[in-house]
Amino acid sequence: MEEAQRALLQRSRLRLVGELQVAPLWDLLLHKGVFTQDMIEEIQRAGTRRDQARQLVTDLQTRGRQAFPAFVSSLRETGQNDLAALLSEGAKFPQLRPLDLKPVEIGLRGGKGDTYRKAHEYLPTPVQAVTERRQVSTRPSAADQGSAAERSRRNSDMVYVLKADPCGYCLIINNVSFIEESDLSSREGSNVDCEKLEKRFKSLHFDVLVRRDLKAQEIAGELQRLARQDHSALDCCLVVILSHGCQTSHIQFPGGIYGTDGKHIPVEKIVNFFNGSHCPSLRGKPKLFFIQACGGEQKDRGFEVDSDSPVNQPRGGSVESDATPFQLQPGNLDEPDAVASLPTPSDILVSYSTFPGGSCCVC
Numbered sequence: 001m002e003e004a005q006r007a008l009l010q011r012s013r014l015r016l017v018g019e020l021q022v023a024p025l026w027d028l029l030l031h032k033g034v035f036t037q038d039m040i041e042e043i044q045r046a047g048t049r050r051d052q053a054r055q056l057v058t059d060l061q062t063r064g065r066q067a068f069p070a071f072v073s074s075l076r077e078t079g080q081n082d083l084a085a086l087l088s089e090g091a092k093f094p095q096l097r098p099l100d101l102k103p104v105e106i107g108l109r110g111g112k113g114d115t116y117r118k119a120h121e122y123l124p125t126p127v128q129a130v131t132e133r134r135q136v137s138t139r140p141s142a143a144d145q146g147s148a149a150e151r152s153r154r155n156s157d158m159v160y161v162l163k164a165d166p167c168g169y170c171l172i173i174n175n176v177s178f179i180e181e182s183d184l185s186s187r188e189g190s191n192v193d194c195e196k197l198e199k200r201f202k203s204l205h206f207d208v209l210v211r212r213d214l215k216a217q218e219i220a221g222e223l224q225r226l227a228r229q230d231h232s233a234l235d236c237c238l239v240v241i242l243s244h245g246c247q248t249s250h251i252q253f254p255g256g257i258y259g260t261d262g263k264h265i266p267v268e269k270i271v272n273f274f275n276g277s278h279c280p281s282l283r284g285k286p287k288l289f290f291i292q293a294c295g296g297e298q299k300d301r302g303f304e305v306d307s308d309s310p311v312n313q314p315r316g317g318s319v320e321s322d323a324t325p326f327q328l329q330p331g332n333l334d335e336p337d338a339v340a341s342l343p344t345p346s347d348i349l350v351s352y353s354t355f356p357g358g359s360c361c362v363c
Contacts, residue, residue, distance in 0.1 A: 001060075001061060001062075001063055001064065001065060001067050001068055002065065002068075005068040006061045008087060009057055009060065009061055009068075009087075010061075012083075012086055012087060013054075013057055015083070015086065016053060016057050016083060017050055017053045017054045017057065018050070019080075019082070019083060020053040020056070020057075020080070020083060021049075021078065021080060022043075022049060022052045022053050022056055023049075024078040024079075025056075025074050025075075025078060026040050026044075028074040028077060028078065029070070029071070029074055032066075032070040032073070032074065033066075033070070034060070034063055034066075034067050034070050034071060034074075035059070035063070036202070036203075038199055038202070039059065039199060039202075039203060042055075042196075042199055043055045043056050043059060059203065062203050062204065063203070064205075068087075071087075072084050072087050072088055075087070160235070160236070160285070160286050160347075161235060162235045162236060163235065164233060164234050164235040165205050166205050166206055166207040166234065167204065167205045167206050167234065167235055167236050168206055168207070168231065168234040168235055168236035168237045168238065168285075169206070169207050169209070169226060169229060169231070169234065169237055169238070170201045170206040170207065170208045170209070170237075170238040170239075170240070171209050171211070171222060171223070171226050171238070171239050171240070172194060172197055172198060172201075172208065172209070172210045172211070172240040172241075172242070173211050173212075173214055173219055173222065173239075173240070173241045173242065173243065174190055174191065174193075174194040174210060174211070174212050174213075174242045174243075175187065175190075175212070175213055175214060175242065175243035175244070175258070175259065175260055176188075176190050176191060176212065176213060177213055177260060178244070178258070178260045178261075178262065179260060179261055179262060181262060182258070182260070182261065182262025183262070184244045184258060184262060187242070187243070187244065190242050190292075193242060193292065194210060194212075194242060197240055198210055201238060201240075206236075206238060209226075213260050214259055214260065215259040215260055215261040215263070216257075216258070216259030216261060216263035216264060216265045217259070217263075218259065219241075219257065219259055219265055219270075220265055220269070220270075220273075223239065223270055223273045223274075224273055226239070226273075226274075227273040227274050227278055227279045227282075228279075229281075230281055231279070231281040231282045231285065232281045234285070235285055235286075236285060236286050236287075236288070237274065237282055237285065237286075237287045237288070238288050238289075238290070239270070239274075239287075239288070239289045239290070240289075240290045240292070241257050241270070241289075241290070241291055241292065241293065242292040242293070243257050243258055243259075243292075243293050244257075244258040244293060244294060245257055245258065245264075245291070245293025245294040246258065246264055246294070248264065248266045248267075248268075249266075250266060250267070250268045251268065252268060252271075252345065253266075253267045253268040253270075253271050253350050254267065254268075255267045255291065255293070255352065257270065257291070257293055258293075267289070267291060267350065270289065271287075271289060271345065271348060271350060272345070274287045274348070275345045275346075275348070276345075276346060282347075283346075283347075284346075284347060285347060286347050286348075286349065287347055287348045287349070288348075288349045288351070289348070289349065289350045289351065290351045291350065291351065291352050291353065292353045293352075293353065294354060
């Protein structure tokens with residue numbers, strides 16, 4: 001959906017929530033491909049008619065380019081013409097037509113003879129110069145065009161392209177029940193999070209796979225299978241893990257994830273399955289990891305970092321060791337065979353539900 005259409009839905013939100021009759025729309029929106037059956041059922045579970053209307057407007061803004069006109073068409077087909085007109089008129093920009101101005105001759109009264117002379121005899125020359133000034137070309141100069149092209153190129157280099165359909169694979173690992181020997185409690189409520197995440201990422205055009213209650217070795221196996229997939233035709237990869245967690249030694253990515261057998265797998269190992277060396281078809285593409293797990297047992301305290309203390313320095317190197325693609329040796333600045341490269345763990349985002357050492361609610 002285009003940004004202007006989203007903005008229009010937001011501006012019309014109050015009236016849509018107050019007047020929208022959602023019940024007649026479901027079959028039409030399903031038939032037109034605006035929502036899937038699962039998405040419609042999720043909206044229906046929102047509660048009252050107003051709550052369903054509010055959720056419908058929210059979810060509609062996440063749909064594709066044809067969602068807005070299909071929604072307006074469905075409003076007309078169900079007799080909700082006022083709302084359809086509201087959205088249709090708001091989506092159109094009025095065409096400004098130039099005024100049809102015609103020259104008018106006016107007379108100026110002379111001194112004694114009561115005769116009228118044409119106005120152009122009294123108009124000074126600068127007025128005509130204004131008309132000529134409007135004919136000057138407003139096209140940008142070659143220098144302006146060059147700088148604009150350079151800005152556009154730089155912006156395109158900084159933005160990931162997400163146009164594939166499906167956009168990419170999404171693996172959700174949801175651990176709820178753990179063996180008694182692990183001393184890890186059941187994670188009640190995690191199924192609700194998992195269901196909502198699955199539906200949300202499906203609505204964003206990801207191919208979603210959900211795996212439940214995996215041991216540590218099984219988690220590693222699922223991740224390796226995903227990393228071995230061919231991602232060449234895709235634009236992104238998502239991994240979501242819902243489980244208990246712990247602190248582990250690390251170089252770049254802190255924390256560990258417990259399997260249902262009470263054994264843990266480091267987050268760093270999870271991420272490295274998808275780095276540039278192990279998963280070549282995801283090079284240069286965003287790889288997102290969402291970790292819903294405790295990082296320890298501290299509550300609402302976070303952690304303090306003393307940048308001058310060697311104790312807090314990660315073992316094996318700096319956290320920013322991937323900031324430079326390659327290093328030049330002193331005294332040898334002219335290397336014709338040097339090749340620019342990306343850091344092995346590039347294009348990676350790891351999002352934690354808590355700070356290292358902290359606990360989170362679901363755990």
